Amino acid sequence: MAASPFSRSAGPGASGPWGLSVGLLLLLPLLLTSGCRHTPARPALASSLRRHPPCCLLGTNSAEDPPSSPDAQPPPPASTWSLASSLFPFSPPGYKENTSTPVCGRPWWSEDLDVTRHWPWEVSLRLENEHICGGALIELNWVVTAAHCIQGTKEYSVILGTSKLKPLQAALIPVKDIIMHPKFWGRTFIMGDVALLHLHSPATFTKYVQPICLPEPSYDLKVGTQCWVTGWGQVKQRFSGNSTLTAELQEAEVFIMDNKKCDQIYRKRSPIPHIVPLVLGDMVCATNYGENLCSGDSGGPLACEVEGRWILAGVLSWEKACARAENPGVYSRVTKYSKWIKKQISSGALSGPQTSAWLLLLFWLLWPQMSP
Numbered sequence: 001m002a003a004s005p006f007s008r009s010a011g012p013g014a015s016g017p018w019g020l021s022v023g024l025l026l027l028l029p030l031l032l033t034s035g036c037r038h039t040p041a042r043p044a045l046a047s048s049l050r051r052h053p054p055c056c057l058l059g060t061n062s063a064e065d066p067p068s069s070p071d072a073q074p075p076p077p078a079s080t081w082s083l084a085s086s087l088f089p090f091s092p093p094g095y096k097e098n099t100s101t102p103v104c105g106r107p108w109w110s111e112d113l114d115v116t117r118h119w120p121w122e123v124s125l126r127l128e129n130e131h132i133c134g135g136a137l138i139e140l141n142w143v144v145t146a147a148h149c150i151q152g153t154k155e156y157s158v159i160l161g162t163s164k165l166k167p168l169q170a171a172l173i174p175v176k177d178i179i180m181h182p183k184f185w186g187r188t189f190i191m192g193d194v195a196l197l198h199l200h201s202p203a204t205f206t207k208y209v210q211p212i213c214l215p216e217p218s219y220d221l222k223v224g225t226q227c228w229v230t231g232w233g234q235v236k237q238r239f240s241g242n243s244t245l246t247a248e249l250q251e252a253e254v255f256i257m258d259n260k261k262c263d264q265i266y267r268k269r270s271p272i273p274h275i276v277p278l279v280l281g282d283m284v285c286a287t288n289y290g291e292n293l294c295s296g297d298s299g300g301p302l303a304c305e306v307e308g309r310w311i312l313a314g315v316l317s318w319e320k321a322c323a324r325a326e327n328p329g330v331y332s333r334v335t336k337y338s339k340w341i342k343k344q345i346s347s348g349a350l351s352g353p354q355t356s357a358w359l360l361l362l363f364w365l366l367w368p369q370m371s372p
Contacts, residue, residue, distance in 0.1 A: 104138075105213035105310035119230050120210035121312075122249060124159040125149060125197070125299060129172065131165055131245060134231045134300025136312050137211045140202040142345055143175075145299035146315050146332065147184040147195040158199065161208040163249040165232045174200040179344050181337065183282075191280065193317040193332045195299075196344055212303060214338045215311045221335065225256040227286055227304035227313055229329060231297035254286035254302070254329065256313075262287075262328050282336040284314050287328035302331045 107120050123135035123143050133149035135158065143158055150156075156175040159167065175197045183192025203209050215221070230251045262285030266278045279285060286302055302314030314331025334341075 104211045106308070107210050107310070108207050119228075119249065119251070119301075119303070120161070120208050121212035121301065121303070121310075122160070122163075122230055124162075124165070124232070126157045126159060126172070127151070127154055129157070131232060131297075134233070134297030134316065135197065136301035136303075136315070137203065137209065138214055138312065138341070139211055139345065140205060140209075141199040143197040143199065144301075144312065144315055144334075144341065145195050145197060146317055147180050147193050148186075148190065148317070149299045150178055150180065150195055156197070158197065160203050161206065165245055165247050165249075171204065173203060176200040181340065190317050190330075191282065192337075194315055194334075194337045194341075196341060212301065213309055213311045214341060215306075215313065215335050217335050217339050219306075219311070219335050221256055221284060221304070221313055221333070223256050223258050225304055225306075225313075227254050227256060227302050228252065229254050229286065229300065229302050229316065231300040231316070233297035233300065252288055254288050256304075257285040257287050257328050259283065259285060261285075262330065265328065266330075279330060282333050283317065284331050284333040285328040286314065286331065302329070 107118055121137040123137055123145070124131050125133040125135050125143075125145055132151075133145055135143045135145035137160060138144055156178070157172045158175065159170045159172055162170050177198035179196040179198070181192035181194045184194070185191055228251055230249055232245045232247075232249055259279050259281070263277050263279035270278060272278065284302070298316055298318070300316045301312055302316065303310050304313045305311075312334050314334060316329055317332050318330050
């Protein structure tokens with residue numbers, strides 16, 4: 001078998017800087033294809049996980065408010081994922097269909113819960129305990145959000161299992177690692193607007209905290225599919241330019257829209273030449289055709305029920321105030337990213353170029369020119 005021309009060099013130069021430079025250059029594609037990993041500075045220790053307050057009845061007075069006294073009835077016993085099952089969504093004890101097989105996207109609801117208003121995968125992404133973006137729980141220690149929500153080297157945390165923007169009881173879980181999609185160029189060019197958050201410790205599994213399914217890359221999300229968008233987000237007051245966050249989680253029924261029609265709507269009001277599309281193939285649009293419903297946060301989930309199971313169809317990237325026909329929401333199309341997401345999870349977040357690796361590469365490339 002013939003040896004690779006880059007696998008071995010003859011003579012004293014084999015162990016010199018050029019040999020190392022070639023080796024590092026061969027590793028460069030591996031560094032570029034995995035995505036950028038960001039570890040928040042000074043990661044805090046995860047707070048002890050307490051039972052989460054209910055999140056199910058949005059905008060209503062639920063009979064299942066968080067326990068206010070030690071004698072109150074607690075939620076059912078929680079369980080967490082083990083390492084062996086970390087690659088699969090988890091099903092709570094007592095799930096009626098099949099308790100032996102872990103499933104995702106099939107929330108466990110008691111009979112007194114309104115199933116149309118229960119979003120157990122909803123995540124509030126926090127910076128200094130202030131809500132900045134939404135997100136979706138896909139495993140008990142992994143959250144999907146929008147890449148543009150990440151603002152440099154800062155300490156982030158998440159809150160799950162509550163419909164309240166400022167809950168009295170909630171577990172604040174620090175984010176350990178952040179993986180940005182390699183196609184994300186920044187806020188100016190919204191491509192690859194997906195980020196993975198690796199939690200410092202897994203969330204406690206309850207009927208209020210459950211993961212949503214990732215769609216297969218081959219899944220065809222058809223125009224007209226009914227979906228739901230949820231969030232606390234930036235509701236604009238009528239006749240006012242101001243926007244405020246809502247105290248309770250909001251929801252809006254939306255329908256998948258044709259990308260070309262969505263692109264035409266936004267290009268009418270854009271200074272960008274019409275030959276340049278704004279809505280690309282890795283995006284999906286959803287709109288509401290009748291009601292004026294304001295809803296989502298950036299990074300929040302577009303959830304669709306398909307054959308009895310809820311899938312994460314999109315991650316909110318940009319929209320205009322409300323989910324109306326003239327202002328469709330534009331989402332990162334998760335089918336275009338699900339393969340990348342699963343790869344990052346299976347590799348344990350050990351992906352992406354580190355600063356030290358880039359500096360080492362630069363040093364060895366420049367060293368021969370700097371040498372006498």
